[in-house]
Structures are given as structure tokens and as C-alpha cells.
Amino acid sequence: MNGQTEARERSVPTKVFLQGKVSEYISRCIECNKCMDACPATKEAFSIHDLNEASIGGYSVPLEIKEFAFHCMQCGHCAPVCPKDIRRDHLMLYLKYKLKEEKPWAYRRYLFIKGPKKTGINRIIQRLFIGIKKLTNRDLAGSMETTPEKKTKVLFYPGCYIYSTKTIRLTRRLLDHVGCSYTVLGGVTACCGAPHLLQGEFDQADRCQQLLYQKIKACDPTIILTACAECFEAIESIKKTYKMDVEVLSVAQYLLRYQKMFPAEKIRGKILVHDPCRFQAQSPQGVAAHEAVLRFAELVEPPRNQPSSCCSQWNYGNDQRNVLRQTTYLAAVKDAAPTLACNCLTCYEELIKTYTDVEIIDVLQLFEESLDSIKTGEKK
Ligand code: SF4
Numbered sequence: 001m002n003g004q005t006e007a008r009e010r011s012v013p014t015k016v017f018l019q020g021k022v023s024e025y026i027s028r029c030i031e032c033n034k035c036m037d038a039c040p041a042t043k044e045a046f047s048i049h050d051l052n053e054a055s056i057g058g059y060s061v062p063l064e065i066k067e068f069a070f071h072c073m074q075c076g077h078c079a080p081v082c083p084k085d086i087r088r089d090h091l092m093l094y095l096k097y098k099l100k101e102e103k104p105w106a107y108r109r110y111l112f113i114k115g116p117k118k119t120g121i122n123r124i125i126q127r128l129f130i131g132i133k134k135l136t137n138r139d140l141a142g143s144m145e146t147t148p149e150k151k152t153k154v155l156f157y158p159g160c161y162i163y164s165t166k167t168i169r170l171t172r173r174l175l176d177h178v179g180c181s182y183t184v185l186g187g188v189t190a191c192c193g194a195p196h197l198l199q200g201e202f203d204q205a206d207r208c209q210q211l212l213y214q215k216i217k218a219c220d221p222t223i224i225l226t227a228c229a230e231c232f233e234a235i236e237s238i239k240k241t242y243k244m245d246v247e248v249l250s251v252a253q254y255l256l257r258y259q260k261m262f263p264a265e266k267i268r269g270k271i272l273v274h275d276p277c278r279f280q281a282q283s284p285q286g287v288a289a290h291e292a293v294l295r296f297a298e299l300v301e302p303p304r305n306q307p308s309s310c311c312s313q314w315n316y317g318n319d320q321r322n323v324l325r326q327t328t329y330l331a332a333v334k335d336a337a338p339t340l341a342c343n344c345l346t347c348y349e350e351l352i353k354t355y356t357d358v359e360i361i362d363v364l365q366l367f368e369e370s371l372d373s374i375k376t377g378e379k380k
């Protein structure tokens, strides 16, 4: 679901753009309820008419709709089923914007340290966080919160996930292996703004994107790589907004260009790909993940009538049925394959927290394991 790209492909502020979309969408809605039938989030009884009305600026929001808005995980499952081509997920974003002063603590906590130019207590906590991370990860400290200034061909943009250190070390090893000369742009002060956007904090999201654009422009890359679907979508949005001549790729897409530099042997048995809401299976990034699994393992098709596979990150645990949905999904995965390869770092980080006997891996791990398989072979 390409949410940010459509929502932000213009020069007006997000809140103004979405405000216009809200009235347009609501005037088209035939109240057929198909969007809600497809929605996996927990909701009490309310009518589409009430939901539409609550989305309009100036109208009050009933309690059951407030609760639903904070359960909404921005998965986008409501959009493709709409016969009137309405983005219910964008209407929900606007509702979150309306309710931003009433956000639950789990929402607020997530943004505490993310973003540039923090002030007051947030700034102190952000600095402490960065200091501790640099101290405990000295090998990566030089890539944390830096502002690259020299021109580079390839920019590896991990944004906030620079602190997912296992993935960063793994990605760096793989990029080094294929001989890629790259610059890293990572850190909470270089946040892509997706976490803010997905909470309806539109002004903060716009600010993050403006500053990130300036940082990208300073090193003027021809290729930008990222392994997070939200970062990817934000970079695509920056590219369109500022008309940048740059290729945006997932790390898996990039590595597949150099697949001859990895051993040809299969190293794993059955694996199912976890397709994130924002990198669907048919997207170039989704296709790359499936190709990578096929390259190193036995690719298994997802079960028919697969339950909601959304990792639920973007409601921050606010819907008590998150765990039930994830457990049901992983039980269906288990029937098909023992291993689930995630094609987005957000999904990976969220799903590994689930209690399950399914092995959850990052799809990039397969590239690394194939390199390790050479060493193991050599030792034997
Ligand atoms: S599916 Fe579309 S037309 Fe039907 S209620 Fe939802 S938004 Fe309205």
C-alpha cells in the first residue's frame, strides 16, 4: 500500500492536502461498509456514516470511533476493496490528526526521541539515548547521527534503524562483499518522518522530510538503499516532492544485482515470505524478496485465505487483539513452512517479539548465511 507517496506527492503541507481529500472522499462514499469488512482492527459498533462524519474537521468524535482510530494500524487493507477508489486509510490518518492531542501514551512514547531539533526533556533524552548507543556500539558510532557532506554514488539510509545494530552490521557486510562504496545516513535526527505521519503529526512529518531532503541533497546520490518499507516510502515521497533524479531500492533489490557474487547452492529448506503492507508481493521490492528466497531456499506460497499478516507496529500495542491476530497468522505460516523471511525491518522487529515456534528471519540473513556456507565448506 503506497500510502505516503500518494498522500505527499505535492508541495502543499500534508494537513492541507488531506483536508481537501477528506471532503472529496466523503462526498464519493456510498457507505457500503466494504472497507470496514476488510479491516482487521478491533472496533465497536458504529456506522460508516458516523465514521465519515467524525473524520470531517469541526465534527466531534464519538468514543467508540476514537478507540478505533487508535486501533487502526495503517495497514491499508481497506483501500483496494473500495468500489469508489476511496483511501479509507487516509481518512483514518486525518482522524488521527484530529485526535492528536488525545493520543494514548504508547503513541506519544514512540515519538519521544525521533526527529530533528527536539527541545526540552525530549532533547535531553534523545542525547542520552544517542550517547549510550554510541558507547555500546563503537564500531557503528561513526555512522550514527552523522550528516554526510561529500558526494556519493550510493547512500545507505537506515534512518532510525541504525540502532537495529544486528541488521546494520549484516547489511554493511553484504554491501562490502559486493564491493559497494557507500555512505551511511542514519539516526533519529535523520528520521524519515513516517512515524510522525502515521500518527497524524503532519507538521512534524513534513519537517522531517524537508530536513532529510537537505541531507540527501548534500551528498547527491544516484542510488538510495533502505531495508525498511516505511523509510522506503518516505524516500520515494521526497524524490517525487523535490523531483530528485535518484533510484530508490530495497537492500535486497540491490544485492540481487550482484547475485553472482553469492554461492549458487540452496542453503535452506521451506521458507515463506512475509509481505509487508507497504511492500506488497507484486511490487518490485516484494518481487526481489521472493527472488532472494527462491535463490537460497525453497519458496513456499502463502496459504489461501491467509489471516491478517499486518505486524501491527503502527498502533503501538494499543489494540489488545494484536497478539491474537499475530498468533493466528503465525499458526497459518507454521502449517506452510517452518521459517518466515521478513522483507521489512519494521515487520521483523515486531514479529520477533511474538511468542512462536516459527523461525522469523530478515530476508537479508539468507545472503549472509550463503557467505557463511562457503567458510563452513572450506573448514570441512
Ligand atoms: S468501501 Fe469505499 S464506498 Fe464503501 S463505505 Fe468504505 S469508503 Fe465508502
Ligand code: SF4
Pocket: 038, 039, 040, 041, 071, 072, 073, 074, 075, 076, 077, 078, 079, 088, 089, 092
Ligand atoms: S488502515 Fe486502518 S482502517 Fe484501514 S484496514 Fe487497516 S486498520 Fe482498518
